[in-house]
Amino acid sequence: MTTDELAESLSKELRHLVLLLRRAVAGQPLTSQQYAVLGSLEGGPRRMTELAEEHGVQLPTMTVQINRLEEPGLVARGADPADARVRTVELTDEGRARLVAVRRSRVAYLSGQLDTLTQGEREAISVALPALAKLGRS
Amino acid sequence: MTTDELAESLSKELRHLVLLLRRAVAGQPLTSQQYAVLGSLEGGPRRMTELAEEHGVQLPTMTVQINRLEEPGLVARGADPADARVRTVELTDEGRARLVAVRRSRVAYLSGQLDTLTQGEREAISVALPALAKLGRS
DNA sequence: AATAATAGTTAGCCAGGCTAAGTTAGACTG
DNA sequence: CAGTCTAACTTAGCCTGGCTAACTATTATT
Numbered sequence: 001m002t003t004d005e006l007a008e009s010l011s012k013e014l015r016h017l018v019l020l021l022r023r024a025v026a027g028q029p030l031t032s033q034q035y036a037v038l039g040s041l042e043g044g045p046r047r048m049t050e051l052a053e054e055h056g057v058q059l060p061t062m063t064v065q066i067n068r069l070e071e072p073g074l075v076a077r078g079a080d081p082a083d084a085r086v087r088t089v090e091l092t093d094e095g096r097a098r099l100v101a102v103r104r105s106r107v108a109y110l111s112g113q114l115d116t117l118t119q120g121e122r123e124a125i126s127v128a129l130p131a132l133a134k135l136g137r138s
Numbered sequence: 139m140t141t142d143e144l145a146e147s148l149s150k151e152l153r154h155l156v157l158l159l160r161r162a163v164a165g166q167p168l169t170s171q172q173y174a175v176l177g178s179l180e181g182g183p184r185r186m187t188e189l190a191e192e193h194g195v196q197l198p199t200m201t202v203q204i205n206r207l208e209e210p211g212l213v214a215r216g217a218d219p220a221d222a223r224v225r226t227v228e229l230t231d232e233g234r235a236r237l238v239a240v241r242r243s244r245v246a247y248l249s250g251q252l253d254t255l256t257q258g259e260r261e262a263i264s265v266a267l268p269a270l271a272k273l274g275r276s
Numbered sequence: 277a278a279t280a281a282t283a284g285t286t287a288g289c290c291a292g293g294c295t296a297a298g299t300t301a302g303a304c305t306g
Numbered sequence: 307c308a309g310t311c312t313a314a315c316t317t318a319g320c321c322t323g324g325c326t327a328a329c330t331a332t333t334a335t336t
Contacts, residue, residue, distance in 0.1 A: 001264055007248035013270050014159050015174060020273055021152050061293055063316055085301050085314045110145035113273050121269035126139055128266030131259035132151050135158055135251050186284060199324055201285055223283040223332045
């Protein structure tokens with residue numbers, strides 16, 4: 001297979017996988033973006049700028065995202081004692097609990113899908129993951 | 139690796155790949171959804187319902203999508219002589235030309251990314267594609 | 277002929293992106 | 307040290323792309 005052919009197949013499958021992921025989160029009490037943001041906060045408080053960069057999003061977008069998580073009490077805003085311009089964001093207990101629950105059900109969904117494959121197919125995916133992870137990081 | 143661990147890694151990489159794809163289409167004269175719809179029309183006219191199902195979307199969503207493609211003349215609506223309720227949609231010459239151009243640039247982008255990998259990594263992805271394609275089709 | 281079902285569209289809502297412009301605080305400079 | 311520049315956020319206003327509910331028009335059923 002030439003690189004171009006591979007690119008074409010990959011492009012097609014990516015679209016398929018996006019739809020798969022969408023189904024995996026449908027009906028859950030957290031959109032996939034909100035889930036991703038909560039995940040970034042697991043290791044402790046972060047600043048808005050960091051979050052925006054990590055998610056490949058502009059600051060205003062992250063502001064709105066955090067507003068929506070703050071309102072139901074899943075995250076809390078704080079301040080940086082060293083620099084009054086920066087706002088920090090951290091998980092509340094409630095937010096942490098929600099994150100864990102949603103993660104469990106997402107992983108369960110994907111696990112169920114992976115179970116329908118053969119052992120060989122799962123291994124093929126497993127082997128390809130590091131390569132996929134490298135894509136676009138250059 | 140257990141299936142659950144694989145599910146967790148895959149879930150993480152999928153998010154990464156989504157962001158990659160988003161960058162691949164940024165600034166192009168067609169969003170990825172519009173591109174996907176045009177792609178569905180390559181084989182000839184389709185009805186609205188078919189398109190909506192194929193894209194995992196409700197009919198009203200597809201109506202709006204087609205409206206936006208029809209306005210600049212990339213697709214044209216037609217009628218089914220056998221059933222006056224159904225509307226067909228087909229590519230115009232302009233739409234076909236646009237589709238080809240955008241596909242070329244998407245594939246070029248992904249190709250460029252794949253070129254940064256080793257031959258072994260490309261093969262790993264190539265081997266995993268059929269397994270990924272099976273996911274969620276059950 | 278009346279009623280039910282099917283195919284689309286319209287209207288109105290929400291999430292999640294963006295840019296431009298405003299505010300406040302820190303950092304530099306003459 | 308006053309004035310200006312830069313940085314970190316937020317607000318406002320716009321767009322895409324999803325949804326449901328309600329409407330119109332046509333076909334199918336009884």
